[in-house]
Amino acid sequence: MLFRKGSINKLNQAGLGLRFGAIAGLLFLHIPLLLIILYAFTTEDKTYQFPPPGYTLKWFEIVLNRQDIWNAVSLSMQIAIISTFLAIILGTLAAGALYKTSFFGKSSITILIILPIALPGIITGISLRSTFGVLGIPFSTWTIIIGHATFCMVVVYNNVVARLRRTSPNLIQASMDLGANNLQTFFYVILPNMGTAILAGGMLAFALSFDEVIVTTFTAGQQTTLPIWMFSELIRPRQRPITNVVAIFIMFITFIPIVFASYMASKTSGSEGSIK
Amino acid sequence: MNNLLDSFSNFSYRNKNFIFLSFLILPLLWLGIVYLGSLLIFLGHSFFHLDGFTGQIVYEFSFKTLIELFSSPANIDILIRTVALAACVTIGSAIIGFPIAYYMAKFTSPKVKIFLFIAIMLPLWSSYLVRVYSWKLILAKEGIINWFFEKLNLEWLLDTILSTPVIGGPSLSISYIGMFLVFTYIWLPFMILPIQASLERVPNSLINASHDLGANKRQTFYKIILPLALPGIIAGSIFTFSLTLGDYIIPYIIGTSKFFIGQAVYTHQGTAGNIPLAAAFSLVPIVVMVVYIYIAKRMGAFNAL
Incomplete structure (x- = not known):
């Protein structure tokens, strides 16, 4: 008994080197994000001086009154909402069709769904751009949405497929046995089971779309989404303090759906055990 | 009805x-x-290929563009540079990511594990551009790294690193070291999560048995843990490697004026209007990744996902 205890303790104790390595790695992941927040309050507006010479809130006020930034925010919001909506429909349908079936060519279709996110964004972007060009479709908000929906689909698909795999197929059978028709089974049995997974996938799709810059660069005409505004500031910094504030804003807008999505994913994984 | x-x-x-x-x-x-x-x-x-005189695309099947891609030394340089950087980033993130994954998988309580999991997911999902931007602040001449070295009176060390040929440069934000750091930072979570998943599946009894049979910590690590974590490392490397191959934003914002594959694709399709060459450049990361994934699959990487 004593021996066992000793050996487990030895096992459960991380060595000093390992702890140091893990903490250093975590700091590496998080210090840059903290610095962004710090820099939004700096009084210095010409350089990226560290430590900041003084602190001020005035940049937040300036950003609040900048119409061009607000236009970019609202355009990004619109695009993210519509693409998420499309991605939810397409991703859920694909998940429903593919999770239990096996047929010739299934793996090719699965790869096809993953491809838009697996291939570099620049390839997806240029491909769509040249097709729009050939077909004579003018670049607009809708061309951006088509691009976004294509790569957002996979996030919804992944979430819903994972949930479907964990849900018992007997539930659907039982519902049909008890006399429910398709629509009833869908609304009373499938949807309550899938709801949070679809919502979680949708949240991630929203965050993905709101933040996307590469595919957007190629599918946008004159439209300036928030990431495109940010990207042009990164190449030629003209308004450093304002960029800092916008960076915080983007961080929090993507942060909220992510936390919400992981909360929903964790909340429902517990109750599934009881269904089984 | x-x-x-x-x-x-x-x-x-x-x-x-x-x-x-x-x-x-x-x-x-x-x-x-x-x-x-x-x-x-x-x-x-x-x-297809571009007509040298008119600058129009000639819609005739030929290998001219592919031959052009692999015969020009400048293009070969771009390909080698990109693959080398992707390899360095992959190795770097494996080294930085392993301790976190190992700690998470084997030495934490469930509560701490969830906390760490969120701590790794958060940067992964938060804005890519903002995270690249943060490194512009960090690597700047007046930024935190230079400040840190100055406070420790180690400016000479930084200067020595920067004057090293190849990896150095006039400043951190215009050097391969800077690019390496940013790429590693951006893709690190993709490496941590698969390693953690594969370590999670190493049964504790196996580690106990190794200790019981007289192996010390070091031997257990190299003979038991590392080989079993390898599929996870390879799975993570698929992400870090392919994402680095195709990125053009980071080389554009941070780094030297030398081109990477992504930038080459961007310029050839844009200002140069040479879509055939851009397409040929795009084929390279796709082919490299297909081969890479095939090898990874044979080494069992997909069981670790």
């Missing part, structure tokens, strides 16, 4: 293929036409 719905329900329940097809048709049409169609048309351009 209800009857009709019921019989439809019965019909569709018995005919699974009907449901299956009606579900699949919409996403399949979207991906097949909008996405795959565009992709094949674009990549197919690599078999």
Whole structure:
């Protein structure tokens, strides 16, 4: 008994080197994000001086009154909402069709769904751009949405497929046995089971779309989404303090759906055990 | 009406293929036409070539563009540079990521594990551009790294690093070290999560047995833990490697004026209007990744995902 205890303790104790390595790695992941927040309050507006010479809130006020930034925010919001909506429909349908079936060519279709996110964004972007060009479709908000929906689909698909795999197929059978028709089974049995997974996938799709810059660069005409505004500031910094504030804003807008999505994913994984 | 719905329900329940097809048709049409169609048309351009005099694309099947890609030393340089950087980033993130993954998998309580999990997911999902931007602040001449070295009176060390040929440069934000740091930072979570998943599956009894049989910590690590974590490392490397191969934003914002594959694609399709060459360049990361994934699959990387 004593021996066992000793050996487990030895096992459960991380060595000093390992702890140091893990903490250093975590700091590496998080210090840059903290610095962004710090820099939004700096009084210095010409350089990226560290430590900041003084602190001020005035940049937040300036950003609040900048119409061009607000236009970019609202355009990004619109695009993210519509693409998420499309991605939810397409991703859920694909998940429903593919999770239990096996047929010739299934793996090719699965790869096809993953491809838009697996291939570099620049390839997806240029491909769509040249097709729009050939077909004579003018670049607009809708061309951006088509691009976004294509790569957002996979996030919804992944979430819903994972949930479907964990849900018992007997539930659907039982519902049909008890006399429910398709629509009833869908609304009373499938949807309550899938709801949070679809919502979680949708949240991630929203965050993905709101933040996307590469595919957007190629599918946008004159439209300036928030990431495109940010990207042009990164190449030629003209308004450093304002960029800092916008960076915080983007961080929090993507942060909220992510936390919400992981909360929903964790909340429902517990109750599934009881269904089984 | 209800009857009709019921019989439809019965019909569709018995005919699974009907449901299956009606579900699949919409996403399949979207991906097949909008996405795959565009992709094949674009990549197919690599078999056309640009007329040297008129600057127009000649729509004739030939290997001229592919030969041009692999015969010009400048293009070969771009390919080698990109693959080398991707390899360095992969190794770097494996080294930085392993301790976190190991700690998470084997030495934490469930509560701490969830906390760490969120701590790793958060940067992964938060804005890519903002995270690249943060490194612009960090690597700047007046930024935190230079400040840190100054406070420790180690400016000479930084200067020595920067004056090293190849990896150095006039400042951190215009050097390969800077690019390496940013790439590693951006893709690190993709490496940590698969390693953690594969370590999670190493049974504690195996580690106990190793200790019982007289192996010390070091031997246990190298003979038991590391080989079992290898599929996870390879799975993570698929992400870090392919994401680095195709990125053009980071080399654009941070780094030297020397081109990487992504930038080459960007310039050739944009200002130069040479879509065939852009398509040929795009084929390289795709082919490299197909081969890479094939090897990874044979080494069992996909069981670790």
